[in-house]
Amino acid sequence: MRLLLVEDDDMLGQAVRDHLVANGHATDWVRRLDAAEAARFSTPYDVLLLDLNLPDGRGLEFLRALRRQGDTTPVIITTAMDQLSMRIDGLNAGADDYLIKPFDLGELLARLGAVGRRYAGNPNPLLVIGPLEVDAPRRVVTVSGRPIELSAREWAVLERLAQHPGTLVSKAQLEDALFGFGDEVESNAVEVYVSRLRRKLEAGVIHTVRGLGYRLAPP
Numbered sequence: 001m002r003l004l005l006v007e008d009d010d011m012l013g014q015a016v017r018d019h020l021v022a023n024g025h026a027t028d029w030v031r032r033l034d035a036a037e038a039a040r041f042s043t044p045y046d047v048l049l050l051d052l053n054l055p056d057g058r059g060l061e062f063l064r065a066l067r068r069q070g071d072t073t074p075v076i077i078t079t080a081m082d083q084l085s086m087r088i089d090g091l092n093a094g095a096d097d098y099l100i101k102p103f104d105l106g107e108l109l110a111r112l113g114a115v116g117r118r119y120a121g122n123p124n125p126l127l128v129i130g131p132l133e134v135d136a137p138r139r140v141v142t143v144s145g146r147p148i149e150l151s152a153r154e155w156a157v158l159e160r161l162a163q164h165p166g167t168l169v170s171k172a173q174l175e176d177a178l179f180g181f182g183d184e185v186e187s188n189a190v191e192v193y194v195s196r197l198r199r200k201l202e203a204g205v206i207h208t209v210r211g212l213g214y215r216l217a218p219p
């Protein structure tokens with residue numbers, strides 16, 4: 001997934017971003033709401049991770065403004081404010097989930113996956129396409145019952161394709177899933193990772209639509 005992390009605490013922001021990237025999520029990290037606003041206009045995000053107290057304003061007002069504008073991007077609030085009234089306010093403002101700091105990074109990944117699946121229209125964590133099985137929460141991939149080892153970026157490509165099986169995914173969308181701001185993007189990076197996946201998965205599972213993109217479908 002392509003994620004936007006809005007967090008002004010340097011130590012926490014670094015830890016969260018590094019963990020998300022290590023688990024195959026392209027993550028852009030900003031420390032202010034004005035930077036978050038600029039980022040969301042330039043990049044389509046799968047999920048926003050939003051702190052409530054930022055140097056230039058309140059995250060809750062930012063969230064309310066997003067929803068008033070019709071922006072439906074999933075938002076998970078991350079905050080040390082654990083009062084019940086604040087959790088209710090956050091959910092009523094349009095948040096999809098609410099995590100209290102300090103939180104476990106494994107729990108964050110699980111909540112991200114759950115929110116992403118709901119918005120993709122498929123809350124089932126297990127995807128089966130022919131001989132291919134993808135267990136998203138456990139990040140387990142098998143082909144004909146045989147476990148397949150994937151790198152973080154190979155997983156990122158497969159996850160994006162698996163969000164909408166049978167639907168065409170463009171090269172640009174796959175690049176968004178692979179790379180965050182400041183990452184060097186090689187022109188053939190998508191082709192490289194798709195080729196690696198094809199060698200590991202059953203032949204014909206990933207289909208190419210020349211000049212348009214790729215889709216995940218039964219062989």
